[in-house]
Amino acid sequence: MNQPKTDPRIQRTRKLIMDSFMELSGKKEFKDITITDIAAEAMINRATFYYHFEDIYDLLEKVLSEVLLVNLDCSNYQHKELNEEVITSIFVAITNFQQSLSNRCHRGYEDTIARNIREQLEIIFYKMLLKPHPTEEDEGLKITAVILSWGIYGASVEWKRKSNEITPEEFIQLALPHLLPRDNGV
Amino acid sequence: MNQPKTDPRIQRTRKLIMDSFMELSGKKEFKDITITDIAAEAMINRATFYYHFEDIYDLLEKVLSEVLLVNLDCSNYQHKELNEEVITSIFVAITNFQQSLSNRCHRGYEDTIARNIREQLEIIFYKMLLKPHPTEEDEGLKITAVILSWGIYGASVEWKRKSNEITPEEFIQLALPHLLPRDNGV
DNA sequence: ATCAAGGTGTTGCATAAGCGACAAAATCCA
DNA sequence: TGGATTTTGTCGCTTATGCAACACCTTGAT
Numbered sequence: 001m002n003q004p005k006t007d008p009r010i011q012r013t014r015k016l017i018m019d020s021f022m023e024l025s026g027k028k029e030f031k032d033i034t035i036t037d038i039a040a041e042a043m044i045n046r047a048t049f050y051y052h053f054e055d056i057y058d059l060l061e062k063v064l065s066e067v068l069l070v071n072l073d074c075s076n077y078q079h080k081e082l083n084e085e086v087i088t089s090i091f092v093a094i095t096n097f098q099q100s101l102s103n104r105c106h107r108g109y110e111d112t113i114a115r116n117i118r119e120q121l122e123i124i125f126y127k128m129l130l131k132p133h134p135t136e137e138d139e140g141l142k143i144t145a146v147i148l149s150w151g152i153y154g155a156s157v158e159w160k161r162k163s164n165e166i167t168p169e170e171f172i173q174l175a176l177p178h179l180l181p182r183d184n185g186v
Numbered sequence: 187m188n189q190p191k192t193d194p195r196i197q198r199t200r201k202l203i204m205d206s207f208m209e210l211s212g213k214k215e216f217k218d219i220t221i222t223d224i225a226a227e228a229m230i231n232r233a234t235f236y237y238h239f240e241d242i243y244d245l246l247e248k249v250l251s252e253v254l255l256v257n258l259d260c261s262n263y264q265h266k267e268l269n270e271e272v273i274t275s276i277f278v279a280i281t282n283f284q285q286s287l288s289n290r291c292h293r294g295y296e297d298t299i300a301r302n303i304r305e306q307l308e309i310i311f312y313k314m315l316l317k318p319h320p321t322e323e324d325e326g327l328k329i330t331a332v333i334l335s336w337g338i339y340g341a342s343v344e345w346k347r348k349s350n351e352i353t354p355e356e357f358i359q360l361a362l363p364h365l366l367p368r369d370n371g372v
Numbered sequence: 373a374t375c376a377a378g379g380t381g382t383t384g385c386a387t388a389a390g391c392g393a394c395a396a397a398a399t400c401c402a
Numbered sequence: 403t404g405g406a407t408t409t410t411g412t413c414g415c416t417t418a419t420g421c422a423a424c425a426c427c428t429t430g431a432t
Binding site: 007008009034035 | 411
């Protein structure tokens with residue numbers, strides 16, 4: 001219910017760091033962004049960065065997951081289980097996300113982003129697969145999440161090449177009947 | 187030369203507070219702006235406000251002087267003494283300042299702003315009058331500063347009524363020959 | 373008149389943020 | 403290759419900020 005209320009200074013500083021990172025991402029490639037840069041842009045001390053993040057990859061991961069989660073509009077998947085409607089909305093979210101990011105970022109960045117998006121998808125799918133099976137810690141569910149995450153992410157890459165011919169919704173729904181042939185029950 | 191380098195947290199927080207105040211000024215009248223409002227908007231604790239400012243009038247004063255100083259482009263008056271060119275640039279600066287502020291602020295605000303602008307002008311004029319007379323703490327110079335500040339401020343009020351007929355530069359320069367009839371020396 | 377609600381300043385204590393310094397690693401460049 | 407420069411993590415100590423609580427004051431409704 002009420003988690004212990006994170007200190008407002010923490011919220012503010014984390015936001016400053018994340019915003020600065022996204023701002024810098026528009027000017028430099030990822031490999032050229034240093035923690036010193038970020039601290040200067042965010043007007044915080046470099047040591048403070050390490051108070052909030054392990055390193056720059058940790059920051060990247062958290063920025064991606066946070067922005068992605070916002071795009072996914074939590075209510076859509078937190079309360080439901082995995083079905084056609086949810087997959088469609090997730091697919092639309094990540095294609096939107098990638099497009100908004102590719103406007104904002106330089107080249108050399110995409111691979112890192114791609115890996116992180118897929119990892120986030122894997123986490124999300126696993127949680128949703130777990131919904132109807134709350135008790136069992138099935139290895140099979142983990143593997144399924146891996147496959148789905150790779151599959152959906154790959155689909156988004158493929159869709160980009162045809163983005164002027166077809167909408168994300170149409171695109172993913174061409175495949176859904178083949179992916180989820182069974183009833184929505186178990 | 188190098189003053190003791192104010193803590194970056196102080197700079198950041200003061201900026202947050204001042205920006206929030208200007209932001210709120212665009213939405214509410216001055217009398218309706220509370221310190222609680224400002225703290226919320228600035229995402230700082232209310233107690234922190236009192237760490238930086240006496241009260242809301244202290245804040246107003248410092249916002250005005252700071253913005254006004256920026257408009258005056260310090261180099262213009264810090265190194266020179268009072269002459270026609272300087273008075274003209276000051277006059278232009280405060281008319282610009284007032285116009286940009288009247289766009290931003292609601293009614294009921296102007297009197298407070300006016301009083302503060304005049305007080306700032308008085309300080310500035312006194313400093314400049316002191317330049318050629320660095321030693322003497324003349325009461326006469328203080329009174330002169332009072333008169334000039336009221337005069338220049340009143341001129342800016344008067345100019346507003348004719349702002350579509352004449353530029354600030356032209357307006358003030360109509361009066362300058364009568365104000366400063368003597369040579370620019372003592 | 374009375375009460376409730378909200379804003380104001382202030383305080384003591386807990387904690388995040390700044391600073392300087394440091395060694396280690398990475399990067400640059402001659 | 404080597405040496406210089408920059409970046410990275412990390413550390414103790416200081417300082418600014420958050421928080422809860424308080425008394426006091428205004429405002430407005432009953």
